[in-house]
Amino acid sequence: MKNLLLSAIRPLFLLTFLAAALPACRTDAEAVCEYKCECEGCSAIQLDDCYRHTDNEAFESDRRGCLDYWDELQACEYDTGRCGGANWSTSCKNEKERWDNCRK
Numbered sequence: 001m002k003n004l005l006l007s008a009i010r011p012l013f014l015l016t017f018l019a020a021a022l023p024a025c026r027t028d029a030e031a032v033c034e035y036k037c038e039c040e041g042c043s044a045i046q047l048d049d050c051y052r053h054t055d056n057e058a059f060e061s062d063r064r065g066c067l068d069y070w071d072e073l074q075a076c077e078y079d080t081g082r083c084g085g086a087n088w089s090t091s092c093k094n095e096k097e098r099w100d101n102c103r104k
Helices: 002-021 028-040 044-063 067-080 093-103
Strands: 082-084 087-089
Touching: 028 044, 028 067, 028 082, 028 087, 044 067, 044 093, 067 093
Parallel strands: none
Antiparallel strands: 082 087
């Protein structure tokens, strides 16, 4: 009986261990922070500040019922972001306006 129980638990333990070892998926907002930082140059502290700022904006957007617009803006920035020299830019004027208008 003990061997049967151990053989049933072992695969669950292994699955749990493997899942914990996988890297967390990053969000579009986190990726945008990283790409912008690579482009413009920033310290680890500035990158962490960007992460915190985007988390706060996502939380505030959710609180105001604007999370869909926030997600659309982040997806747009991820898809269209480009580095020109040391300047980060995107093509997300419409998405930014919709998000800004929702938060008013």
